Amino acid sequence: MASFGLTLYSFVYIGLLFCGFCLAADPFANFELDFSYITASPLGVPQQVIAVNGKFPGPTLNVTTNYNVVVNVKNRLDESLLVTWPGIEMRRTSWQDGVLGTNCPIPAKWNWTYQFQVKDQIGSYYYAPSINFQRASGGFGGFIITNRKVISLPFNTPDGDIVITIGDWYTRNHKELRASLDAGKELGMPDGVLINGKGPFQYNSSVPDGIEHETLNVDPGKTYRIRVVNVGISTCLNFRIQSHTLVLAETEGHYTSQQNYSSLDIHVGQSYSFLVTMDQNGTSDYYVVASARFVNQSEWNQVTGVAILHYSNSKSRAAGPLPDPPNDSNDNSFAVNQAMSIRMNNTASGARPNPQGSFRYGSINVTDVYVLKSVPPVMINGKKRATFNGISFVNPETPVRLADNYKVKGSYKLDFPNMPLDRPPTMDRSLINATYKAFVEIVLENNDTVVQSFHMDGYSFFVVGMAYGEWTENSRGSYNRWDAVARSTTQVFPGGWTAILVYLDNAGAWNLRAVNLDRWYLGQETYMRIINPEDDGQKTEMPPPGNVLFCGALAHFQKPQRISASDALRIEGLLKLKSKILVVFVVVIYMMI
Numbered sequence: 001m002a003s004f005g006l007t008l009y010s011f012v013y014i015g016l017l018f019c020g021f022c023l024a025a026d027p028f029a030n031f032e033l034d035f036s037y038i039t040a041s042p043l044g045v046p047q048q049v050i051a052v053n054g055k056f057p058g059p060t061l062n063v064t065t066n067y068n069v070v071v072n073v074k075n076r077l078d079e080s081l082l083v084t085w086p087g088i089e090m091r092r093t094s095w096q097d098g099v100l101g102t103n104c105p106i107p108a109k110w111n112w113t114y115q116f117q118v119k120d121q122i123g124s125y126y127y128a129p130s131i132n133f134q135r136a137s138g139g140f141g142g143f144i145i146t147n148r149k150v151i152s153l154p155f156n157t158p159d160g161d162i163v164i165t166i167g168d169w170y171t172r173n174h175k176e177l178r179a180s181l182d183a184g185k186e187l188g189m190p191d192g193v194l195i196n197g198k199g200p201f202q203y204n205s206s207v208p209d210g211i212e213h214e215t216l217n218v219d220p221g222k223t224y225r226i227r228v229v230n231v232g233i234s235t236c237l238n239f240r241i242q243s244h245t246l247v248l249a250e251t252e253g254h255y256t257s258q259q260n261y262s263s264l265d266i267h268v269g270q271s272y273s274f275l276v277t278m279d280q281n282g283t284s285d286y287y288v289v290a291s292a293r294f295v296n297q298s299e300w301n302q303v304t305g306v307a308i309l310h311y312s313n314s315k316s317r318a319a320g321p322l323p324d325p326p327n328d329s330n331d332n333s334f335a336v337n338q339a340m341s342i343r344m345n346n347t348a349s350g351a352r353p354n355p356q357g358s359f360r361y362g363s364i365n366v367t368d369v370y371v372l373k374s375v376p377p378v379m380i381n382g383k384k385r386a387t388f389n390g391i392s393f394v395n396p397e398t399p400v401r402l403a404d405n406y407k408v409k410g411s412y413k414l415d416f417p418n419m420p421l422d423r424p425p426t427m428d429r430s431l432i433n434a435t436y437k438a439f440v441e442i443v444l445e446n447n448d449t450v451v452q453s454f455h456m457d458g459y460s461f462f463v464v465g466m467a468y469g470e471w472t473e474n475s476r477g478s479y480n481r482w483d484a485v486a487r488s489t490t491q492v493f494p495g496g497w498t499a500i501l502v503y504l505d506n507a508g509a510w511n512l513r514a515v516n517l518d519r520w521y522l523g524q525e526t527y528m529r530i531i532n533p534e535d536d537g538q539k540t541e542m543p544p545p546g547n548v549l550f551c552g553a554l555a556h557f558q559k560p561q562r563i564s565a566s567d568a569l570r571i572e573g574l575l576k577l578k579s580k581i582l583v584v585f586v587v588v589i590y591m592m593i
């Protein structure tokens with residue numbers, strides 16, 4: 001009996017560990033990501049940055065649709081860490097989302113293993129730390145999901161696949177920056193822009209000596225898929241490649257209708273794939289530029305990233321002035337029109353053989369409307385805080401669904417207002433009590449003075465409208481109800497609004513936030529708690545993972561990380577198995593009676 005039990009145990013153990021909730025046929029991709037401090041000088045000034053596996057930026061994770069991704073995150077920092085995967089939908093498992101409302105932080109010197117399936121997804125994403133302002137020091141990298149071989153791409157297979165992270169950068173580290181915010185100060189102008197963790201090529205004498213720049217090596221005549229992610233803090237960057245056309249092909253998991261751009265604005269947290277043909281003659285190298293947008297160009301000149309596109313037959317270095325950014329200082333409709341020109345290719349297959357356009361969002365009736373308004377940071381209880389609808393979010397000490405599972409009362413409130421209210425701003429643990437399978441319209445109003453990006457975890461949404469001025473019910477007449485692109489991060493211009501539609505079919509607690517790191521840090525976020533009232537036991541939402549971390553009111557459940565963690569998992573498995581055997585046993589006895 002004992003030996004039988006052991007055999008059964010080993011069998012189920014493998015099942016639990018590797019295939020609790022997936023199709024056995026879907027492969028596993030295992031990663032070890034080791035977060036530590038290193039010293040680097042991307043802008044010529046030595047500073048502490050967060051490396052992943054010793055590299056800054058971290059390695060790109062490259063998986064295929066439906067893979068089960070297992071990432072063991074080792075926290076070698078001196079403070080707690082959580083890693084989030086924006087745009088990865090984490091179906092039915094907000095337990096793996098890596099934000100404070102869903103996960104307890106990974107304490108310094110501990111490790112924690114994320115496991116999720118990239119179900120029915122393709123596209124370009126990134127990972128980054130979500131707490132303590134750490135993204136400002138690094139810890140980020142690309143995350144791409146390639147299509148299965150059986151699903152064809154809506155373009156010829158590119159000759160190469162290049163991932164580029166761009167972002168504004170300070171020579172102060174994340175601790176100094178958050179100390180400024182804690183003291184109620186603005187961060188001020190960034191010190192530069194990094195491209196793949198490197199500073200600008202010395203395109204003129206305004207760039208100091210001794211800065212290492214990034215070089216992209218290409219062959220003439222070939223076409224590359226260049227994926228660009230803005231992992232920065234708060235600056236929208238205009239991306240362009242001298243003398244080359246950017247054919248926009250994908251954004252955050254959906255193929256776009258392919259169109260040519262000479263440059264594109266990439267807001268904080270956004271990702272794009274461009275098809276770029278090396279159709280120049282290689283007389284010289286070319287500039288790759290990411291420059292600050294919606295700021296005074298002459299004052300923000302230093303906030304410019306420059307890399308080099310190097311043809312294998314190139315005869316000389318790049319020289320002369322950088323290619324111009326859009327000149328739209330007298331035309332604020334340019335940027336909105338560009339954003340709305342990004343359309344879904346409705347006939348392309350995404351991750352599945354059926355076309356992306358088969359979900360006819362335009363003919364579905366909206367069941368709930370939320371208007372979320374942001375304003376410039378305000379003083380609340382003597383602290384400078386940022387708000388949505390007058391509420392500056394305070395993270396629950398016990399993550400939302402963990403509190404629900406263990407019946408911890410009062411961890412959070414479900415009273416987030418659907419509309420901006422005429423009352424003084426407050427700090428609160430207010431969540432949106434959203435309805436499972438509702439089809440909702442969210443209008444994001446930006447009364448702040450800076451362009452914002454807004455992200456929703458666990459979902460892609462349709463960006464149906466965007467404009468300056470007040471949103472009114474009549475604005476609905478301008479919505480794109482046919483081929484709006486689905487994505488997970490959208491810009492909202494100051495003095496304007498953006499409207500999105502989303503079908504709430506992914507149960508869990510999902511973060512809605514400003515991606516601008518300063519605003520997020522100051523509380524401009526909330527969560528949508530989306531629960532199936534008829535939950536049939538784990539069909540709509542997975543139970544907490546076996547390695548779930550406990551904190552807050554449940555901290556007493558947390559074992560110190562002293563036994564080797566593989567033992568810990570095995571013990572978990574054994575406990576689960578015991579309860580399963582008990583159930584089987586009871587059922588058998590019942591049947592015998």
Ligand SMILES: *[C@@H]1O[C@H](CO)[C@@H](O)[C@H](O)[C@H]1NC(C)=O
Binds near residue numbers: 111113565566569
């Ligand atoms: C920590 O890492 C070890 C391997 O280095 C792994 O076996 C263990 O499962 C990890 N712990 C957690 C809680 O994920």
Ligand SMILES: *[C@@H]1O[C@H](CO)[C@@H](O)[C@H](O)[C@H]1NC(C)=O
Binds near residue numbers: 062146160
């Ligand atoms: C990702 O992997 C695929 C093969 O699965 C490969 O074709 C592609 O070049 C890789 N992309 C990157 C950026 O490494």
Ligand SMILES: *[C@@H]1O[C@H](CO)[C@@H](O)[C@H](O)[C@H]1NC(C)=O
Binds near residue numbers: 206321322
């Ligand atoms: C360097 O180039 C930038 C823009 O391309 C320009 O604004 C600036 O005046 C130039 N600086 C010098 C010193 O040439």
Ligand SMILES: *[C@@H]1O[C@H](CO)[C@@H](O)[C@H](O)[C@H]1NC(C)=O
Binds near residue numbers: 246247276
């Ligand atoms: C788009 O750019 C490509 C070069 O990358 C060019 O071959 C094509 O003709 C352009 N299409 C349009 C409509 O301009």
Ligand SMILES: *[C@@H]1O[C@H](CO)[C@@H](O)[C@H](O)[C@H]1NC(C)=O
Binds near residue numbers: 281282283
């Ligand atoms: C290469 O192209 C540039 C501009 O596009 C042109 O000025 C130059 O003459 C060309 N060189 C050769 C060798 O064709």
Ligand SMILES: *[C@@H]1O[C@H](CO)[C@@H](O)[C@H](O)[C@H]1NC(C)=O
Binds near residue numbers: 296297299
């Ligand atoms: C941009 O900054 C320059 C230099 O400070 C200033 O002279 C100019 O008026 C500013 N332009 C705008 C549009 O604010």
Ligand SMILES: *[C@@H]1O[C@H](CO)[C@@H](O)[C@H](O)[C@H]1NC(C)=O
Binds near residue numbers: 327328329330
């Ligand atoms: C931008 O366009 C305006 C006209 O709309 C023109 O007056 C101005 O000189 C242009 N600026 C640059 C830098 O080209």
Ligand SMILES: *[C@@H]1O[C@H](CO)[C@@H](O)[C@H](O)[C@H]1NC(C)=O
Binds near residue numbers: 153155257258347
């Ligand atoms: C849309 O996708 C189809 C593949 O289904 C492709 O043949 C077509 O070129 C794409 N159209 C555009 C405009 O991107």
Ligand SMILES: *[C@@H]1O[C@H](CO)[C@@H](O)[C@H](O)[C@H]1NC(C)=O
Binds near residue numbers: 363364
């Ligand atoms: C949407 O609402 C309209 C009017 O309220 C109604 O006539 C229509 O049947 C509804 N459509 C669906 C798909 O429920």
Ligand SMILES: *[C@@H]1O[C@H](CO)[C@@H](O)[C@H](O)[C@H]1NC(C)=O
Binds near residue numbers: 414433434435
């Ligand atoms: C949340 O919404 C559901 C209906 O969708 C309602 O039954 C429940 O009472 C609400 N909870 C709170 C705390 O408002």
Ligand SMILES: *[C@@H]1O[C@H](CO)[C@@H](O)[C@H](O)[C@H]1NC(C)=O
Binds near residue numbers: 446448495496
């Ligand atoms: C913010 O709202 C006020 C009042 O509606 C309005 O006067 C102001 O122009 C708005 N500012 C921005 C940047 O939207």
